[in-house]
Amino acid sequence: xxxxxxxxxxxxxxxxxxxxxxxxxxxxxxxxxxxxxxxxxxxxxxxxxxxxxxxxxxxxxxxxxxxxxxxxxxxxxxxxxxxxxxxxxxxxxxxxxxxxxxxxxxxxxxxxxxxxxxxx
Amino acid sequence: xxxxxxxxxxxxxxxxxxxxxxxxxxxxxxxxxxxxxxxxxxxxxxxxxxxxxxxxxxxxxxxxxxxxxxxxxxxxxxxxxxxxxxxxxxxxxxxxxxxxxxxxxxxxxxxxxxxxxxxxxxxxxxxxxxxxxxxxxxxxxxxxxxxxxxxxxxxxx
Numbered sequence: 221x222x223x224x225x226x227x228x229x230x231x232x233x234x235x236x237x238x239x240x241x242x243x244x245x246x247x248x249x250x251x252x253x254x255x256x257x258x259x260x261x262x263x264x265x266x267x268x269x270x271x272x273x274x275x276x277x278x279x280x281x282x283x284x285x286x287x288x289x290x291x292x293x294x295x296x297x298x299x300x301x302x303x304x305x306x307x308x309x310x311x312x313x314x315x316x317x318x319x320x321x322x323x324x325x326x327x328x329x330x331x332x333x334x335x336x337x338x339x340x
Numbered sequence: 341x342x343x344x345x346x347x348x349x350x351x352x353x354x355x356x357x358x359x360x361x362x363x364x365x366x367x368x369x370x371x372x373x374x375x376x377x378x379x380x381x382x383x384x385x386x387x388x389x390x391x392x393x394x395x396x397x398x399x400x401x402x403x404x405x406x407x408x409x410x411x412x413x414x415x416x417x418x419x420x421x422x423x424x425x426x427x428x429x430x431x432x433x434x435x436x437x438x439x440x441x442x443x444x445x446x447x448x449x450x451x452x453x454x455x456x457x458x459x460x461x462x463x464x465x466x467x468x469x470x471x472x473x474x475x476x477x478x479x480x481x482x483x484x485x486x487x488x489x490x491x492x493x494x495x496x497x
Contacts, residue, residue, distance in 0.1 A: 239415065246422035254460065255431055258474040259422055261457045266415035269408075286356045300454035307462045307472065317472055320430035 229277035236270030243267060253310055254317040257303060264299040268292070342386050345393050347377045392444050395494070403448075403494040410456055410487070418457040418474060434479040435468045438488055445495030452487055 239262050246259025272292045279285045311317075354369035355361070380386045388394065421428060436453070440446045450461040450469055458478045463470040473479035 239419065242419045242422050246418070249422060249427055250429070252431075254472045255429060255474060257460055258418065258458055258472075261454070261460070262415055262418055262422075265411050265455055265457055269411075283356065283359045290353075290356070296455070297451070300451040303454045304450065304461055304464075307460050311462055317433060318431055320432060320476060 225277050225280075229274045232270050232274030232277065236267050236272075236274060239263070239267040239270065252318040253315055254307065257307060261299075261303060264295060268295050342391050342393065343377055343381060346380065346386055346391050347373050350376055389442075389444055395444070398494055403490065406490060407452055407455065410452075414459075414478070415457045417478075421474065429474055430476040432473045432476050432479040433462070434471050434473060434483055436471050436482055436488065437468050437485070439467070439492045440488075440495050441492075442495055445491055448495065449488060449491040452491065453482065456487075 243259055243262035246262065247256050250256040250259050269292065272288050276285050276288050279288065350373035351370055354373060355366070358365055358369065377386070380390070385391075438446060438449050440449055446464060446469075450464050453459050453461040453469065453471055458474040459482055460472045461469045462472050471479065471482060473482065
């Protein structure tokens with residue numbers, strides 16, 4: 221039983237690390253700020269969740285588990301807020317995302333709210 | 341009611357983080373929790389927004405499991421895109437209508453969008469959210485509105 225829990229926790233930790241590494245690779249491969257943020261979101265969602273789950277299995281039913289759950293909840297609520305703030309700040313300062321369809325880009329920037337210079 | 345539950349949650353939080361259950365430390369924890377509750381009440385932030393306990397059961401049992409599943413599925417999709425040799429992305433900006441009535445609901449929807457890998461909410465307005473999606477497909481499936489419907493149902497709990 222203990223072996224089984226150990227094994228499961230190792231699988232989870234390795235899978236979590238794998239997602240973190242894929243996220244980092246995406247960060248390098250993606251062409252612009254917004255797409256890089258998309259890659260980075262792998263790290264703080266599934267990467268972090270799997271790592272925390274693996275550590276919870278290692279810790280068993282203890283105070284450490286409660287603390288790990290609290291860390292998970294903290295990430296769950298704060299990381300989207302930080303990502304949103306970064307995306308919004310980038311757009312407000314005139315960083316336009318690279319888009320696949322140029323017509324969609326024009327429509328979006330013509331409806332843009334005031335507050336930043338349009339660089340294009 | 342909300343004051344009492346805020347106090348209980350803060351006190352439980354203290355106990356979990358401290359791990360020492362001596363009389364002195366527990367009294368200190370209770371006093372601190374009480375102090376925070378009093379400050380929060382003075383600041384008028386203990387309301388349905390700052391402390392939305394009424395949403396907790398539905399969040400835990402219905403919405404979060406579904407959201408976690410969505411996050412896992414789209415994380416795998418985004419990983420496949422990153423590992424693909426040709427990097428098949430088609431970044432798209434899309435305006436997604438949001439039908440939530442409360443600020444808590446809108447925040448939940450915007451945060452859920454951002455939490456799901458492949459989509460980021462960039463700007464939030466009254467009845468729509470500007471979303472940056474990594475692929476055209478991701479944008480379309482979000483515009484279909486399943487997440488929006490689920491959040492609206494969740495908020496009206």
